Structure formats: C-alpha cells, structure tokens
Amino acid sequence: MGRETALPLTFLARMAALLDEEFVPFMAALNQTPVPAIRINTLKISVADFAACSPWPLTPIPWCEQGFFLDRKANAGTHPFHDAGLYYIQDPSTMAVATLLAPQPGQRVLDLCASPGGKTTHMANFLAGQGVLVANDIDRSRAEVLRRTLERWGTRNAVVLNESPERLAARWPGAFDRVLVDAPCSGEGMFRKNDDARTYWSEAHVQGCALRQTGILDSAAQLVRPGGRLAYATCTFAPEENEGVIWRFLQSHPDFELVEPRWLSGFAAGRPDWVAWPAAGEPSDAPALSPPAELASTVRLWPHLAQAEGHFIAILQRTGDETPFLWQPASATDLSKADRQAVDTFWEPLIDLPLPQRLTLHTRDEHTAELLALTDDAPDTSGLRTVRPGWHLGTLRKGRFEPSHALAVALTSDQVANRLDEPAGSELVARYLRGETLPVDGPAGWLLVTVAGFPLGWGKRVGSTIKNHYPRGLRWG
Ligand SMILES: C[S@@+](CC[C@H](N)C(=O)[O-])C[C@H]1O[C@@H](n2cnc3c(N)ncnc32)[C@H](O)[C@@H]1O
Structure with missing residues (x-):
C-alpha cells in the first residue's frame, strides 16, 4: 500500500536501532493495508445473535471477545446496522485496553481523554448499564463527537464532560474505580493509516507528548480510589511516551504498582531495556538509574506480531485504604x-x-x-x-x-408500541436514513423505525406519510 507521505527518516532510524533484526518484518507490516474490524455492542445484541445475522464473515480477535476482523471488502461503515449502533468500527489493537482494564457492572468509571469514544463504548459494555461512566474530552468539538457516539451506542448511564484533567482531579479526588488515560501521543502506531501522523512526527514532538502525558497521568492518579485501577494507553511505539512515562510515574507515585496483565495471544511485553534515566526533561545531573524489570508487565501490540496497529497499555493499581470518596x-x-x-x-x-x-x-x-x-x-x-x-x-x-x-x-423495539420494522436491505430503510418522508399507512403519531428489529430513530405519521425525525447530522449523503 503506498501512502502519499513518506515515513520520517529519523523515525525509521530510531526503530531500526530498537528493533534490530525485527525491523525488516516490522517495515513489511507497515507497508500492508490494515484489516478492518468491528466490536459488537452487547448493550443491544449478543455476540452469538450478531454472528447469526452478520452481513459478513467474522474472524475473532484474540484479545477481545466482542471484536472481529472483517474482509477488506466489508461495507461496515455504510450498513444500517452501523446506524443502529450494533457495532463500532475500531482498530483491533485499541480493543485490548478495556479488555485489560475490565470495569465491573456498578463501578464508577472515568475515561479522561475519550473522544471519539471507541474505548468508552467498550467500557459501557463492561458496565452493562450499571454504574456511572464519565466520558471527558478537553476539546469542545471532540466532546460533542463523543456525545453522539455514546448516544448511538444506546448508553443510558454516561455523563459527557469537556473539562481539564486538573479540574476533574480537584473535584473528585479518589472517586473512581477505574480511570482510563488514552493519551494524546505522537501516533506512530497510526502511520499505516494516517498521513497526518507522519507529517506531524518529530523527535521534539515525541518529547513534548511525553511531558504532556506525564501531566495528564498526574491528574488521573488523583482521581483513582485506593484499590482502584488506572489504565494508560498510547498508539505510538516511542519508548519515551510508553515505558518512559510509566517509569517516571512510578517514581513520583509510590502508591501505584503495575498489574501483571493477562497475556493474550498477540500481546508482547513492554521493553524496560529501551528507556534510560535521567530521561529528557530531567536534570542531566540526576543520578543514573536502571529501569525496573516490572516495566515488562506493560503490553505492546505490534503490526508485525499481531493483526493490529501499534499500541501500548499499562494497568496500574492504587494501593492503600479503600475508603471510597463520596461525591x-x-x-x-x-x-x-x-x-x-x-x-x-x-x-x-x-x-x-x-x-x-x-x-x-x-x-x-x-x-x-x-x-x-x-x-x-x-x-x-x-x-x-x-x-x-x-x-x-x-x-x-x-x-x-x-x-x-x-x-x-x-x-428495544418491544418497548415501543408503534413501529415500522424493515429488513436491512429494504429501500424504505435507505430512504429513512437519507432523511426522506416515507409513504406508509398506519396509526397516526410517533413511531419507532427499526431495521431487523433494531431502532434507527423516530418518525411521526400524519395521514399516510411518515415524517422523518432522523437527525440531520446523521443522514446518509
Ligand atoms: C488518542 S485520542 C482518544 C481516543 C479515544 N480514547 C478512543 O478510543 O476513541 C486522545 C484524546 O485526548 C484528548 N486530549 C488531549 N489532551 C487532553 C487533556 N489534557 N485532557 C483530556 N483530553 C485530552 C484529545 O482531544 C483526543 O480526543
């Protein structure tokens, strides 16, 4: 697959030095087209029921029970099941994060850097409608995207915020059972998909990201209750933003320890041998330290070792007296x-x-x-x-x-008395999703338009036509 923007030469030199003989298979994988994947929305349909009606063959993703690779030809983004929120189109690697953080129904969960909401929707499925899911993004327009994602997903227990991590930490210290920091990063793991990531990359950007990530993690740590867990994830290969950030965090937060992950097929261990102390940004006369071996309890996903983009995940547990914060x-x-x-x-x-x-x-x-x-x-x-x-x-x-x-x-469709149900291939479904009025007789008033029994949106019947209330921003072009 040829991309318009070449890979940055300094990035290639860094990766060659780190990966040694693995560099050749790594480069071969970077030149392949990624395999599309979806994650099933178990708030709406079980995996078995989806598999029974799936428009495409599904190949399981080893690290996510609800995740499946699709054929490259699959039209998952333009199928009405997508509009009905039955699945999320997601990089397979990113599905590993909620799998490892594994929120439990009833818990208080915070996704601090959440937009567009891929991992938030995954955590919503773990909560199964019980507990509270606070989803935050510092960027106003991205927080709106996050809201739309969570609405399409059918979450009833989500709170969407547009805040800074510092203000949340001041408001709710020690309040959450689970906190996720899916940090803004240099995005090397997205080089296969995204030319912008290639354009913005520089060594200075990597160092800047590492500092920003450290700041976000400091706030995130304050939000975790003792006994609770903090997940840190990036989609970059750079050790400074991965093992380096976690090492710095462990030095300044002695009340946190790394949790040994479940080693699922496709996971590789973190690389303590790739980081040094003092790191960039620390005084150069700070005493030299050897990296702690437990940094190998972090998880890396590599495109040449799994069908995935690059990803890094660390799960940290806060120790101490488990007194919950009463908000x-x-x-x-x-x-x-x-x-x-x-x-x-x-x-x-x-x-x-x-x-x-x-x-x-x-x-x-x-x-x-x-x-x-x-x-x-x-x-x-x-x-x-x-x-x-x-x-x-x-x-x-x-x-x-x-x-x-x-x-x-x-x-669910059986909760609504007045419905218009059509199969997935129906022209009426396409017309509804395009925002057209539908010429269908029946009782007057509000009705739910469903596809194969799954809600798409409202219509209102007047005479023998159904006025379309599918939101304008979501309509098919
Ligand atoms: C890697 S993306 C998150 C992807 C998302 N978790 C998902 O799975 O769909 C990082 C997000 O962090 C947000 N962000 C950047 N700096 C932040 C900060 N200081 N606090 C909270 N969010 C921040 C960005 O706006 C961006 O949406």
Whole structure:
C-alpha cells in the first residue's frame, strides 16, 4: 500500500536501532493495508445473535471477545446496522485496553481523554448499564463527537464532560474505580493509516507528548480510589511516551504498582531495556538509574506480531485504604404539572418502560428545555463544562414533548408500541436514513423505525406519510 507521505527518516532510524533484526518484518507490516474490524455492542445484541445475522464473515480477535476482523471488502461503515449502533468500527489493537482494564457492572468509571469514544463504548459494555461512566474530552468539538457516539451506542448511564484533567482531579479526588488515560501521543502506531501522523512526527514532538502525558497521568492518579485501577494507553511505539512515562510515574507515585496483565495471544511485553534515566526533561545531573524489570508487565501490540496497529497499555493499581470518596450526587428536578403532562402524553401510550424517576431539565431558552434522566449514582456536575449530565430523553418545546434520538436508540423495539420494522436491505430503510418522508399507512403519531428489529430513530405519521425525525447530522449523503 503506498501512502502519499513518506515515513520520517529519523523515525525509521530510531526503530531500526530498537528493533534490530525485527525491523525488516516490522517495515513489511507497515507497508500492508490494515484489516478492518468491528466490536459488537452487547448493550443491544449478543455476540452469538450478531454472528447469526452478520452481513459478513467474522474472524475473532484474540484479545477481545466482542471484536472481529472483517474482509477488506466489508461495507461496515455504510450498513444500517452501523446506524443502529450494533457495532463500532475500531482498530483491533485499541480493543485490548478495556479488555485489560475490565470495569465491573456498578463501578464508577472515568475515561479522561475519550473522544471519539471507541474505548468508552467498550467500557459501557463492561458496565452493562450499571454504574456511572464519565466520558471527558478537553476539546469542545471532540466532546460533542463523543456525545453522539455514546448516544448511538444506546448508553443510558454516561455523563459527557469537556473539562481539564486538573479540574476533574480537584473535584473528585479518589472517586473512581477505574480511570482510563488514552493519551494524546505522537501516533506512530497510526502511520499505516494516517498521513497526518507522519507529517506531524518529530523527535521534539515525541518529547513534548511525553511531558504532556506525564501531566495528564498526574491528574488521573488523583482521581483513582485506593484499590482502584488506572489504565494508560498510547498508539505510538516511542519508548519515551510508553515505558518512559510509566517509569517516571512510578517514581513520583509510590502508591501505584503495575498489574501483571493477562497475556493474550498477540500481546508482547513492554521493553524496560529501551528507556534510560535521567530521561529528557530531567536534570542531566540526576543520578543514573536502571529501569525496573516490572516495566515488562506493560503490553505492546505490534503490526508485525499481531493483526493490529501499534499500541501500548499499562494497568496500574492504587494501593492503600479503600475508603471510597463520596461525591455529591446530581440533584433531580421536579417537573411542573404542565411539563409532566406533556411528557406523559407522549410516553404513556407509546413506551412500555417506566419514565425514569430521577429527571433533570436543562433550559435552552424561554420556550425550550431538554429533559434528561439521571442514574442513581450520577455525580453533580454543576460548575463543570457539561455536555450531557445523563440520558437525553427529549425536548420540551412550547408545552409539547419531542422525543430525542438518544431515547430512540437506547430502547428495544418491544418497548415501543408503534413501529415500522424493515429488513436491512429494504429501500424504505435507505430512504429513512437519507432523511426522506416515507409513504406508509398506519396509526397516526410517533413511531419507532427499526431495521431487523433494531431502532434507527423516530418518525411521526400524519395521514399516510411518515415524517422523518432522523437527525440531520446523521443522514446518509
Ligand atoms: C488518542 S485520542 C482518544 C481516543 C479515544 N480514547 C478512543 O478510543 O476513541 C486522545 C484524546 O485526548 C484528548 N486530549 C488531549 N489532551 C487532553 C487533556 N489534557 N485532557 C483530556 N483530553 C485530552 C484529545 O482531544 C483526543 O480526543
């Protein structure tokens, strides 16, 4: 596969020095086209049921039970099952991170650098709807992408924030059972897919990334409860950003230790022998240290050793007294009688699921407010840049309730009384996803459009046509 931008020469020289005789197979792998892969959304469908209706042959990924390699010809990005959120198209290597961090249902989980949300959605599946998933990204527009990803995924227990790690650490010290730092990095592991990563790469960028990663990890450490776990991941090969960052972290955080990972097929050990101390950025007269052997308990994925892009993962456990931090829960709002009536008028005849008890209203203007459901343990996010404090159910506009897309795709079709169901290849499905009005008779009012039984979005029937409420930003071009 030829890419337009050549690999940086200094990068090649560094890798040749590190990899020695493995350099030739490494380069051969860098010149191959990556194999596409998907991860099944077990919030919506079991792996076995997906396999039974899969449009493509599925080849298991050894380090992710819900992950599968696809044929290169598979049209996974343009299939309606993608719009229904049945799977996430994801680099196979990145699926290893949540596998190793393994959040448990009911836990408080924080994804600190989360957008576009691949690993967040994977962790949502581990939580299986129980507990709280706080997903954060410092970049405002990327935090919006993250919100959309989590909505399509059908998560009901996610809180989406657009904050700095420092402010979160000050707000919720020791609050989380699991924290993930999928750090911004020099992206060498993406060189096979992404010309931009090749263009931006320089040795100075690698050193700058390592410093930034250290800062983010310092905040992340404060957010983990004693006994809780912190995952650090990058998609680069550079030892400075991987073993080097973890070594520096262990020196400044004696209350953390590396967890021995499950050694799954395709995983290679971290390389203590590739880092030195003092590292760049430390005073050069600092005493020289030998790297600790336990850095080999970090995981590397290599394109020449697994069908994967480059990835690095470290799982760290915080030691100490396991006293949980009690955070301030988000407070629910009592709806006015008129608002409650508007919601009930939509909900009661159509939705076979009790209206969530803890609700909050987010006022947009004088006539418009968004209605959100809060999980029992949702944290109070007032004062933080909050993109979504809970599950968006819909919008109250001038005394009427309009259901949201996030509600449609987090329901199951048997929870909605009025539906239009079509098979995946149906022209009506394509027309719906393009945003067209559908000429289909039936009972008037709101209905859920589903593909093979899986929700795609809302429509509203007037006479013998269904008005299309599929969000404009998601429509097929
Ligand atoms: C490697 S990407 C994350 C990919 C994501 N975890 C996934 O699996 O889809 C790194 C993200 O970190 C964000 N980021 C950069 N600096 C950050 C910081 N100081 N705090 C939080 N997020 C940050 C970037 O905006 C970017 O979205």
